Amino acid sequence: MASRRTGESVDILLVEDNPGDVRLTQEAFAELDLEDALYVVNDGETALDFVNQRGAHEDAPRPDLVLLDLNLPKIDGMTVLDEIKTDPELRRIPVVVLTGSGAQEDIVESYDRHSNAYLTKPIDPEEFVDLVGSFEDFWLSLVELPPSNQ
Template identity: 60%
Template sequence: MSNSRQFGPEPAQLLLVEDNPGDVRLTKEAFKQGRIENDLYVVSDGNEALEFLHRRGEYADAPRPDLILLDLNLPRKDGEDVLEELKDHPELRSIPVIVLTSSRAEEDVVRSYELHANAYLTKPVDPDEFIETVRAFEKFWFSVVRLPPEDERS
């Protein structure tokens, strides 16, 4: 039996780090329409994201995400800082991080990959295109890609 993460009866655990309520709503809508059962957790700034990932304070019982969707432009601690801290941490670095941001700036793309983001997606402005982008991403990451085995991610 393979020990890579399969998405069957167990829902995928997703962490969305996003401060724009409209984008949160669209992301939730896209996942609701999708085929992969998931638990989507949302935090609205970089500090909250790190509290969730380190299971501190109100997030002491938070699950370990299978995947993180990370906006770059966040209040308090920005997405690049979160990405850097996450990828420097031995127990968290194997969690795939998808940068999902409105920035099309080449330096943001380059910097995200330098900090070991697993993918960089630019948010479409059109709500229908936004939903399509999230659904395409969901299908790819949960139907095609093999995620790290549980024992290497705990």
């Protein structure tokens, strides 16, 4: 899908294993009245199944954008990032690392593996809503996303 400027919704995959952070993200999207579809998976293996539309996720939409935590069970976020960015059918999907780590080595490694952005989750819920609002302003209103079917 293009962008929200064209009036189309955007399918967003949130890859997050912390139920509190999932709830906070969902609440922030609801508070900002975002109409986009937010799908949630809680481990790296399921994230790869979702983006590849296999197994229980064979009917899932190909996400237009992935919000990816790094510390995940089964398959870690860096490996998920590698798998997406090295697959010719998936690599155009923007991947935004959204994690609790502000460690320089994680930031550098994420960009080395071709993440499109790196955001550190704030602890304060109001700051988190502000972060999601900024994210929405940029990624869902200004950026032209590639079509998800190509």
